Amino acid sequence: MKLGRLNHIGVVTPSIPDSIDHWRDVMGATSICEPFDLPAQGVKVCFVDTPADGPTNGTQIELIEPLGEDSPIHGFLAKNPLGGQHHICFEVPDIHSAKSEFEAMGKRVLGEPRIGAHGTLIFFVHPKDMGGMLTEIMETPKDH
Numbered sequence: 144m145k146l147g148r149l150n151h152i153g154v155v156t157p158s159i160p161d162s163i164d165h166w167r168d169v170m171g172a173t174s175i176c177e178p179f180d181l182p183a184q185g186v187k188v189c190f191v192d193t194p195a196d197g198p199t200n201g202t203q204i205e206l207i208e209p210l211g212e213d214s215p216i217h218g219f220l221a222k223n224p225l226g227g228q229h230h231i232c233f234e235v236p237d238i239h240s241a242k243s244e245f246e247a248m249g250k251r252v253l254g255e256p257r258i259g260a261h262g263t264l265i266f267f268v269h270p271k272d273m274g275g276m277l278t279e280i281m282e283t284p285k286d287h
């Protein structure tokens with residue numbers, strides 16, 4: 144595996160509007176996208192961009208709120224009513240070879256690669272196999 148770009152940090156929230164107020168008024172975020180629904184993934188999503196200057200060349204806070212009864216983040220919110228850090232997402236050049244690499248290392252890949260919030264294929268690796276950190280792997284968007 145070759146560590147790729149940190150694409151985003153996933154942050155669960157009970158209320159995207161309240162979190163937008165926080166990231167704008169407390170944290171000074173200036174680039175906050177329109178929230179959008181991802182019914183196939185059971186979440187409402189809102190991207191908060193971090194500044195693009197400097198060595199980190201910008202990353203994102205991915206605000207996610209449960210959408211629908213079967214949302215995969217209901218359990219997390221039940222345990223953490225205020226929400227909080229949920230996952231971390233790294234980019235890879237090829238999602239299928241990355242999946243094979245994690246499986247070869249005995250890590251539990253959760254489901255098949257599917258289209259994520261950035262419009263490219265993603266998968267998750269179980270937090271218990273990743274030092275307690277739910278890890279999302281995302282294929283680098285072609286326009287990057």
Ligand SMILES: CC[C@H](C(=O)O)C(=O)SCCNC(=O)CCNC(=O)[C@H](O)C(C)(C)COP(=O)(O)OP(=O)(O)OC[C@H]1O[C@@H](n2cnc3c(N)ncnc32)[C@H](O)[C@@H]1OP(=O)(O)O
Pocket residue numbers: 153181184186205207215216217218219228229230232253258259260261265267269270271275276277279
């Ligand atoms: C895809 C759209 C968007 C994008 O970027 O493109 C997103 O990122 S959407 C993000 C939301 N979707 C997902 O998270 C899908 C993958 N997640 C899952 O399949 C589940 O959340 C899972 C399996 C990680 C956890 O399932 P569940 O919430 O039902 O909890 P369990 O009690 O089964 O969890 C077992 C064990 O893991 C601990 N846990 C759960 N969530 C996390 C977490 N986010 N970080 C760290 N640890 C986590 C949980 O506390 C349990 O530990 P235990 O010691 O056994 O109590």
Ligand SMILES: [Co+2]
Pocket residue numbers: 151153205230232279
């Ligand atoms: Co994500």
